[in-house]
Amino acid sequence: GQQLNQSPQSMFIQEGEDVSMNCTSSSIFNTWLWYKQEPGEGPVLLIALYKAGELTSNGRLTAQFGITRKDSFLNISASIPSDVGIYFCAGRKGNMLTFGGGTRLMVKP
Amino acid sequence: DGGITQSPKYLFRKEGQNVTLSCEQNLNHDAMYWYRQDPGQGLRLIYYSQIVNDFQKGDIAEGYSVSREKKESFPLTVTSAQKNPTAFYLCASSTGLTSSPQHFGDGTRLSIL
Numbered sequence: 108g109q110q111l112n113q114s115p116q117s118m119f120i121q122e123g124e125d126v127s128m129n130c131t132s133s134s135i136f137n138t139w140l141w142y143k144q145e146p147g148e149g150p151v152l153l154i155a156l157y158k159a160g161e162l163t164s165n166g167r168l169t170a171q172f173g174i175t176r177k178d179s180f181l182n183i184s185a186s187i188p189s190d191v192g193i194y195f196c197a198g199r200k201g202n203m204l205t206f207g208g209g210t211r212l213m214v215k216p
Numbered sequence: 217d218g219g220i221t222q223s224p225k226y227l228f229r230k231e232g233q234n235v236t237l238s239c240e241q242n243l244n245h246d247a248m249y250w251y252r253q254d255p256g257q258g259l260r261l262i263y264y265s266q267i268v269n270d271f272q273k274g275d276i277a278e279g280y281s282v283s284r285e286k287k288e289s290f291p292l293t294v295t296s297a298q299k300n301p302t303a304f305y306l307c308a309s310s311t312g313l314t315s316s317p318q319h320f321g322d323g324t325r326l327s328i329l
Contacts, residue, residue: 113258140317149220149306149320150259157315195258201314202247202266206258 113196113207120186121215128194128210129180136198136205139172139179144209145192153194154181188214219243222307222321228329229294229301237292237324239307246312248290252276253304253323262305265290266312294326302328 111130120126130139138157142150154165156172156179163170169182179196191214196207220241229235239248247266251259261274265284279298284290290309294301304325308318 111258137314138317142320147323147325149222149308149322152317152319155317199314199317202264202310202312203261204249204259204318206260208258209256 111196111198111205111207113210115210116208117211117213119213119215122186122188124186126183126186126190126212127180128196129178130196130198130207131178132198132205133177134198134200134205135176136200137176138199139170140197140199140204141168141170141179141181142195142197143192144195150195183212186212186214188216190214220307220309220319220321222305222324224324225322227324227326229326230329232296234293234295235326237294237305237307237326239290239292239321241288241290241307241309241321243309243319244287245309246287247310247318248284249308249310249318250274250280250282250290250292251306251308253306259306262292301326 111132113130141153144150154170159176161172167184193209193211195209197204223238249264250262263282265271281293306323307321310316310318
């Protein structure tokens with residue numbers, strides 16, 4: 108099955124910096140989802156995007172559904188140590204999700 | 217509290233042995249899913265079920281089997297035919313509506329002895 112192209116694969120940043128990651132696909136999706144996974148746990152939903160062009164915020168997180176419906180980005184502003192984890196994008200068609208390979212975020216205090 | 221419960225947290229399998237991973241949800245969700253996660257990779261779909269007594273193969277179903285006899289339960293059996301079973305297994309559920317995101321359990325880590 109197809110996987111989405113998610114970049115960067117990893118980021119090591121200083122606390123307080125802003126973070127940006129994105130996903131691209133050759134296919135169109137009806138919904139884009141962003142999840143965060145911490146070690147030994149399941150992914151937790153951060154943001155869901157349902158319309159092309161939609162820009163949605165959840166605290167310090169902002170995500171956008173690309174106009175072409177083939178991409179999405181996630182921004183984290185003013186990062187803090189508890190932002191550490193792996194962030195996954197997922198595109199949905201019907202009830203099926205296709206996942207990106209993840210972005211591992213490390214934050215230096 | 218409503219949620220998805222996976223058990224056990226850690227599981228060890230001997231060569232040639234079948235093992236079953238449990239997934240239970242009390243969210244009244246119609247759809248349930250099983251994913252496999254390998255280190256440094258995203259999630260790959262093994263099996264999914266959109267309604268009781270029905271399930272479909274995902275991208276990597278070979279060596280696995282499932283059942284969906286009850287709405288709240290979707291156990292996954294890793295059979296001896298699965299030659300590389302060591303991975304982190306995640307169960308998810310959703311209402312089944314196209315606008316409904318999937319929510320995940322905390323996973324089961326399976327290792328070979």
